[in-house]
Amino acid sequence: MIHLNLEKLSKKYPGGVQAVRDLDLEIARGEFIVFLGPSGCGKTTTLRMIAGLEQASGGSIVLDGRDITDLAPRDRNVSMIFQSYAVWPHMTVAENISYPLRLRKKRKDEIAAKVEHVAAVCGIGEYLGRYPAQLSGGQRQRVAVARALAVESSLSLMDEPLSNLDAKLRVSVRTFLKEIHRESGATTIFVTHDQSEAMALADRIVVMNGGSVEQVGTTRDIYNRCGSLFVAQFMGTPPANIVDVSLESVGGRILATAPGLAPLDLGPAKASPEMAAFAGRSACLAVRPEIIALGPAGGLNPATISLVEPQGAYTIFVVEVLGGEWKIMVEGDPGIEAGRAVSLSIDASRAMLFDRETGKRL
Numbered sequence: 500m501i502h503l504n505l506e507k508l509s510k511k512y513p514g515g516v517q518a519v520r521d522l523d524l525e526i527a528r529g530e531f532i533v534f535l536g537p538s539g540c541g542k543t544t545t546l547r548m549i550a551g552l553e554q555a556s557g558g559s560i561v562l563d564g565r566d567i568t569d570l571a572p573r574d575r576n577v578s579m580i581f582q583s584y585a586v587w588p589h590m591t592v593a594e595n596i597s598y599p600l601r602l603r604k605k606r607k608d609e610i611a612a613k614v615e616h617v618a619a620v621c622g623i624g625e626y627l628g629r630y631p632a633q634l635s636g637g638q639r640q641r642v643a644v645a646r647a648l649a650v651e652s653s654l655s656l657m658d659e660p661l662s663n664l665d666a667k668l669r670v671s672v673r674t675f676l677k678e679i680h681r682e683s684g685a686t687t688i689f690v691t692h693d694q695s696e697a698m699a700l701a702d703r704i705v706v707m708n709g710g711s712v713e714q715v716g717t718t719r720d721i722y723n724r725c726g727s728l729f730v731a732q733f734m735g736t737p738p739a740n741i742v743d744v745s746l747e748s749v750g751g752r753i754l755a756t757a758p759g760l761a762p763l764d765l766g767p768a769k770a771s772p773e774m775a776a777f778a779g780r781s782a783c784l785a786v787r788p789e790i791i792a793l794g795p796a797g798g799l800n801p802a803t804i805s806l807v808e809p810q811g812a813y814t815i816f817v818v819e820v821l822g823g824e825w826k827i828m829v830e831g832d833p834g835i836e837a838g839r840a841v842s843l844s845i846d847a848s849r850a851m852l853f854d855r856e857t858g859k860r861l
């Protein structure tokens with residue numbers, strides 16, 4: 500069932516910045532949606548329009564079948580945690596959490612029960628009487644999250660709620676957010692530019708670029724079936740390596756070739772008519788670092804390892820190949836040193852091909 504429907508939603512700020520452009524998105528009830536994209540791509544602006552803090556310059560926002568595009572924020576039944584979250588220093592934890600409920604003139608006993616419950620869920624139940632200055636940064640963040648949860652809105656918007664936390668705490672709070680979502684089932688839109696966070700949390704990820712939606716899909720879709728070159732180069736740590744290739748149709752199969760690259764068999768031409776139509780033309784091949792294996796030198800593509808970045812569970816090699824620099828990810832520590840010549844073998848079945856002009860997936 501559709502809970503929130505954004506149709507051709509646009510925002511042009513006075514001064515001419517087109518922050519959001521014709522954004523179409525349908526969100527089902529209970530979904531955990533993550534907006535992901537580079538700085539300035541319009542994530543916060545979109546959230547602020549949904550919350551009613553920013554007037555849309557075009558398009559519509561429909562929540563629960565009701566057009567809320569021009570409603571005041573308090574009439575929307577939407578709660579938002581801001582990018583620069585604030586807990587009030589002069590209020591205790593309990594007062595902070597209950598503040599929006601008191602504003603809404605809820606009954607005292609109802610408020611008390613609610614505060615106790617969300618504080619317990621957020622793991623700050625024992626700090627209700629403390630002031631924010633007597634808490635750690637992570638605990639303060641939980642107060643902000645608890646305050647948003649207490650409101651029990653039908654739609655919860657979170658703008659980089661974890662960005663002020665250190666790396667370790669960030670991972671634990673995100674696990675806890677996922678648990679809360681599983682319990683509450685509230686439709687959630689969560690903004691981040693941390694892709695590991697996005698992939699871990701999302702039912703669906705919305706990748707934004709320059710005010711528009713670039714691709715919407717599950718983590719698996721976004722990572723393995725990138726809709727565009729932008730997504731292939733944006734997703735992944737490190738992101739996909741890109742090389743210009745020529746496509747040929749040989750014996751009913753499609754081969755990708757580039758000077759110095761062993762021809763890659765991309766599969767039967769029959770199976771992918773769009774690709775076959777590209778035969779004789781050039782395209783961009785995106786190769787994820789983990790679908791490349793390192794072998795002894797001697798292949799068609801001599802590469803030199805210029806840097807080794809050990810990560811414990813895996814190792815990243817920076818190699819000079821095909822006139823550029825590629826990053827390759829290998830499990831464990833294969834004990835290969837910088838300066839060594841190697842050859843690369845690519846798992847062609849997992850490589851992705853894009854139209855060089857439009858950037859779209861072939």
Ligand SMILES: Nc1ncnc2c1ncn2[C@@H]1O[C@H](COP(=O)(O)OP(=O)(O)OP(=O)(O)O)[C@@H](O)[C@H]1O
Nearest residue numbers: 512514516518537538539540541542543544545692
């Ligand atoms: N009040 C404003 N007036 C004019 N331009 C604005 C205003 N707020 C944001 N912008 C511009 O709109 C664009 C989108 O901004 P927005 O804050 O939505 O980006 P974002 O995706 O949230 O980025 P970040 O990841 O850095 O938070 C940017 O180019 C920004 O400079």
Ligand SMILES: [Mg+2]
Nearest residue numbers: 542543544582
């Ligand atoms: Mg922002």
